[in-house]
Amino acid sequence: MRLPLIEAGEIVNTHGVRGEVKMLTWLDSPQDMCGFSRCRIGKQDYVILSCRVQNTCNLMRLEGVDTMEKAQALRGKTVEIYREDVSDDVIFAAELTGMRVFSDGKQIGELTQVLDYPGNQVYVVEGEKTYMIPAVKAFILSTDMEKNEMQVALLEGMENDAD
Numbered sequence: 001m002r003l004p005l006i007e008a009g010e011i012v013n014t015h016g017v018r019g020e021v022k023m024l025t026w027l028d029s030p031q032d033m034c035g036f037s038r039c040r041i042g043k044q045d046y047v048i049l050s051c052r053v054q055n056t057c058n059l060m061r062l063e064g065v066d067t068m069e070k071a072q073a074l075r076g077k078t079v080e081i082y083r084e085d086v087s088d089d090v091i092f093a094a095e096l097t098g099m100r101v102f103s104d105g106k107q108i109g110e111l112t113q114v115l116d117y118p119g120n121q122v123y124v125v126e127g128e129k130t131y132m133i134p135a136v137k138a139f140i141l142s143t144d145m146e147k148n149e150m151q152v153a154l155l156e157g158m159e160n161d162a163d
Contacts, residue, residue, distance in 0.1 A: 001099075001148050005040060005080040006092050008033060014071040015059050021071045023058045023079055033058045033081075040080040091143060093121070096150070099143075101125045101133075103154045111150065125152075130160045 009025040025033050034051040039062075047063035065071050093114035101111055101123075109127025114135070121135040133139050133152055141151040 001095060002083055002145055003092070003095055004083055006083055006086070006094060007078050008036075008039070008081045009058070009079045011041065011071075011074045011077050011079060012057070013075060014068050015054075017068050018061075019065040019067050019071045020059055020061050021065065021074055022054070023060055024056070025058055030054075030056060030058050033060075036081050036085055038082065038085070040082070041074055041077050091145065095145065096123070096143075099148050099150050101127075101131075101150045101152055103152050108152075108154070123150075131158050132160060133158055 008027055009023045011021045012024045013022040014020065015022045023033065027033055030053045034053065036051070037048055039046050039048055041062075046065070049061040049063055051058050051060045053059075062074075065074065096111050096114060099111045101108055107127070108129070108131060109125040111123050112126045113124035115122040115124060115132075123131075123133045123135055123140075125131040125133060131154065133154070139153050139155075139158075141153055143150045
């Protein structure tokens, strides 16, 4: 299901005395955040005046946040981006949670979790059994965001009966 807002990171600190904030990004790369011109923090919209990468974080200047005190007030808050500002080809993990998962025409469960591993993500699907399915083209046959359905190919070893 497409969400209207996607959590992109958290304001972890201030930077300098002119209101710049340091954001720990939850996107694939801190560089990804630099492509956006607006965001939402708390219940307020902000225009992103500038965004640059510093190690694994972003340093951002936001319209209306021009003092260290105003920047400090945002510390610990979640930064969200608008889904409409992102290509439809991009699917976020948060949008997959709750998706019905099918194999060979039979529903095997619901996607409950997306695990990040160095090689690729792994989808945890829970139903009568629990499945751990690598998020690669060989196993993820199709994803239909409108129907909230995913078609997968299963192999021996993906199924986990142990609790």
